Amino acid sequence: MMEKHKSKSNGVSFWAKKLKLIQSDTKHESKRYLGWENKILEPWEGSKHVDGRGRIVYTSEYALEKDDSMPGVYPFTRGIYPNMYVGKPWTMRMFSGFGTPEDTNARLKYLLKHGETGLSIAFDEPTLYGIDCDNARADGEIGKCGVNVSSLKDMEVLFDGIPLGSVSTSMTINAPAIILFAMYIVAAQKRGVKSSSLAGTLQADILKEYIAQKEWFYPPEAHLRMIKDMMLYSVKKMPKWNFISVSGYHIREAGSTAVQELAFTLADGFHYVEMGLSAGLKVDEFAPRISFFFDSSMEMFEEIAKFRAARRIWATVLKEKYGALNPKSLKLRFHAQTSGYTLTWQQPLNNISRTALEALYAVLGGAQSIHTNSYDEALALPTEDAAKVALRTQQVIAEETRVNDIVDPLGGSYYLEALTDKMERDAYEYFHKIDEMGGVLEAIKKGYLQDQIANASYERQMRLERGEDVMVGVNKYRDEKERPINTLKISMAAQRTQRRRLAQVKKTRNVAKVRASLKRLRKAMESKNENLMPYVMDAVSAYATIGEIVKVGRDVYGEWKEPKII
């Protein structure tokens, strides 16, 4: 949603027109419904309207007037494939990472052995913030929230013995994405696996970092340039690689509503589309490899409607605004993760039931891959046992419930269709508003999106404090005497191992080669249009560390401080 591509005719933007059109579609209460409400419902207790949604029952007036599409057919509201899970179940992709690369390597192999179908790597905070393990700032944090990777050596250990040519790997990495991406490619190449055969996903969504998760090094423009470079590189050389996973998960976990998650994520997605267009690509060259990542939280219908609305909006906007013709460009593919925020520290076994429900919503919403949280994750990273229960939860849904037998079994539900329409409408209101502010980047710089999320989060907390919203075991049904459960402890040994390995790398690498590669990288960063990918690959091959590479960027681009919102 950058100024340049705003398709204005007679001064009215695409978003304004679209919003007007959608609002004119809004249904008003019919005589039939009002008659029923007055004569039949009124005398009954419980006729009070729920949650400001206006109705407690939905009727056939809400059914499919506007969008009666089939699965696998534009606008893909009912799913991006005609046969969905009947053809192939979703990928069970468990987000894993802790301690040393050896620790995580063992966990990945454990999960593969127990039926996991795709890998997903969690990195620790020093790695996410581009800080080497031997930096004093990393003290006490190494391997605590994910696996530590400081140099190519760690990446080699992390994937040792895992068939990179046949398994797909998702990496949750954003600010230093270009470095970890380069390491992954180089580690594979060293084992004789060509980059063209690598399949997987790089999160690399920096906009949601500024909005929600707050992990960045440089000003947004610098990070966006790196994403553009990764996009160009992947489009040319890695046909099976998703160069970005536009993420709503973090926006939601930071406290947004479901509608905000939907709207802000798609707004980010449109920004990346415009970035690709500005870089000279045709929309159908790169849009098919844009993937998404959403939260699956506790409110059943709202979540399912969110997934359906996301697909419909993406397809519509890509077609109508950006002129995409390739059906693959129009299909919104997404990974879903059950909500970490909804897990409770109290009575943690209850979290198994929460996660099971949330995973079911993701299935009913048509997710392509799912991560289920472990019941102990409000307390720590998951133990092996807890991670297994989480994986088994997906297997129970996939193989016992038979929800897979029918494509979009909830399609046509009066309420779900009405809610899908409503969320779509609310999202377009945000798109219009963001566009009026000058686009998503401007909205971020003004702190608007961050402020919206903080307000929603505060309101939610206050509802919990007042007992209006319930979290079982937390503000209702509390147990005074709880027995603690076993949790995973990351010992300081991980820190020692990592520092020892990095010292070894630094001792044995060719320092002149490292310096020369960093010097070339610096020059490329200073130039406007040079693609940084080969230079970063060159530096990581010479065993330059994450911290060293990030420092070059800091020198060239400087840092960024977020706008104050409180």
Added chain:
Amino acid sequence: MASGRNQKSSRPIRVLLAKPAIDGHDRGVYVLARAFRDAGMEVIYPGLLPTPEEMVRIAIDEDVDVIAISLLNGSHMTIFKKVMELLKKNHAEGIAVVGGGIIPAGDKPMLEKMGVSGNYGPGTPMSDIIDHIKKRARESRSKKW
């Protein structure tokens, strides 16, 4: 202005709220900042990723009653300890330190011993946290004057 003492003791409680480590998950601190402010406190929030050194310097410069530190990333045993050592080194032990975040029950006695009280986990009613901060602020002031 009249001499500071009475003025000072009647001024609102001043809290430095910080996440002094590599941890950008700020949903909780934003909620706390607003709740503390609504409870009549002055809240100083230094933004993300202050080092313990920066945080202690701000606490001293701003003459706060309480430092409320929160970490969700499992590094509390290292970082909280560093904060306490720095306060001592700078002769600022009078400032009360209250902790929170993802802190396993087993770590709490050690933290208490270091002087970090509270150590609240998720789901703690806001009023419990606010009452505790008020209590620690009163203690901190009575020690100062």
